[in-house]
Amino acid sequence: MSKFKVIIAEKMDIRGIELLQNQFDVDVCIGISREELLKRIHDYDALLVRSATQVNDELLEKATKLRIVGRAGNGTDNIDIHAATKKGVIVANTPESNSISACELGIALMMACARDVSVADKDMKAGKWSRNSFEGVELYNKTLGIIGLGRIGSLMATRMKAFGMKIVAYDPYISDERFSRFGVKKAENLDDLLKVSDFITIHTPRTEETIDMISFDEIDKMKDNVILVNVARGKIVNEDALYQGLKGGKIRGAGIDVHAVEPRYESPLYEFDNFIPTPHIGANTSEAQENVGIAIAQQVSNGLNGEIVETA
Ligand code: NAD
Numbered sequence: 350m351s352k353f354k355v356i357i358a359e360k361m362d363i364r365g366i367e368l369l370q371n372q373f374d375v376d377v378c379i380g381i382s383r384e385e386l387l388k389r390i391h392d393y394d395a396l397l398v399r400s401a402t403q404v405n406d407e408l409l410e411k412a413t414k415l416r417i418v419g420r421a422g423n424g425t426d427n428i429d430i431h432a433a434t435k436k437g438v439i440v441a442n443t444p445e446s447n448s449i450s451a452c453e454l455g456i457a458l459m460m461a462c463a464r465d466v467s468v469a470d471k472d473m474k475a476g477k478w479s480r481n482s483f484e485g486v487e488l489y490n491k492t493l494g495i496i497g498l499g500r501i502g503s504l505m506a507t508r509m510k511a512f513g514m515k516i517v518a519y520d521p522y523i524s525d526e527r528f529s530r531f532g533v534k535k536a537e538n539l540d541d542l543l544k545v546s547d548f549i550t551i552h553t554p555r556t557e558e559t560i561d562m563i564s565f566d567e568i569d570k571m572k573d574n575v576i577l578v579n580v581a582r583g584k585i586v587n588e589d590a591l592y593q594g595l596k597g598g599k600i601r602g603a604g605i606d607v608h609a610v611e612p613r614y615e616s617p618l619y620e621f622d623n624f625i626p627t628p629h630i631g632a633n634t635s636e637a638q639e640n641v642g643i644a645i646a647q648q649v650s651n652g653l654n655g656e657i658v659e660t661a
């Protein structure tokens with residue numbers, strides 16, 4: 350019997366690749382163009398992606414042999430799960446494997462904004478010693494507003510309590526018990542969180558409801574000099590509103606890992622020194638990539654071997 354064929358379309362840890370190579374015919378085609386993928390997908394039983402490959406009707410129609418799509422990571426907003434399920438294609442992801450890394454990047458961005466790390470770095474490398482122009486803010490005793498108290502939001506709560514922050518969270522989909530378990534004050538609505546938070550960090554999925562969740566009105570309602578962090582998904586923060594919030598000085602700093610358009614090479618937001626962007630690197634640590642690579646390879650292997658798969 351011929352072996353199942355697997356195509357890996359985006360960067361994945363070698364340990365995961367090896368796990369698959371031990372059982373299947375694997376084509377490692379990292380960075381394959383869309384055109385090429387559409388041309389070749391009919392030949393494969395499994396497809397592995399991260400967040401850049403759109404697995405939609407266009408691709409699924411051509412994927413006549415496909416049994417499983419493995420999303421090496423958490424968010425599945427690049428995959429049309431409904432369309433895949435209708436075609437009998439399993440969609441699997443690895444929601445836990447990179448949560449700590451994403452959370453830690455959020456903390457790094459929060460602190461970089463609070464202490465102007467990116468401007469200080471740029472100044473010194475430009476030959477300046479502008480020590481007196483920097484006056485940061487402490488995290489201690491400040492209120493951190495967490496939007497979405499799921500896996501990453503709750504990791505954030507636990508960690509930032511150790512910094513002496515007061516934590517308030519808004520998440521209409523979880524029980525009161527979860528708020529108390531993490532020692533977090535529950536905001537009954539988003540406005541309540543916006544009004545009291547010195548720092549705001551977003552940890553929701555991107556859904557119809559969360560797109561533009563932070564826009565002009567919401568930024569208006571925030572405290573002056575707020576620091577805003579988004580390592581969740583692009584478009585949850587409206588970028589025009591963010592521009593205005595930075596321009597008008599309402600927002601002290603914004604640490605943003607995820608963008609309305611990815612990849613992104615230019616943006617009006619780049620005029621602000623206190624806008625600190627990173628190129629969607631929340632999960633880019635050796636630990637997370639190893640965890641994710643092995644976990645998704647195992648899921649895909651289970652799917653092809655007829656074992657149980659935890660579906661996304
Ligand atoms: P999760 O599903 O564990 O938690 C999300 C939480 O958001 C849930 O508790 C849910 O109830 C809540 N939520 C949903 N809609 C909401 C709304 N309208 N208002 C308030 N809360 C709402 O997800 P997670 O694993 O914590 O991931 C959070 C986000 O981080 C996702 O968007 C994920 O794709 C993203 N992520 C990004 C990176 C990165 O590289 N930057 C890495 C991992 C995850």
Ligand code: MLT
Binds near residue numbers: 631632
């Ligand atoms: C995720 O959802 O897991 C992150 O966006 C990171 C990734 O895609 O690798």
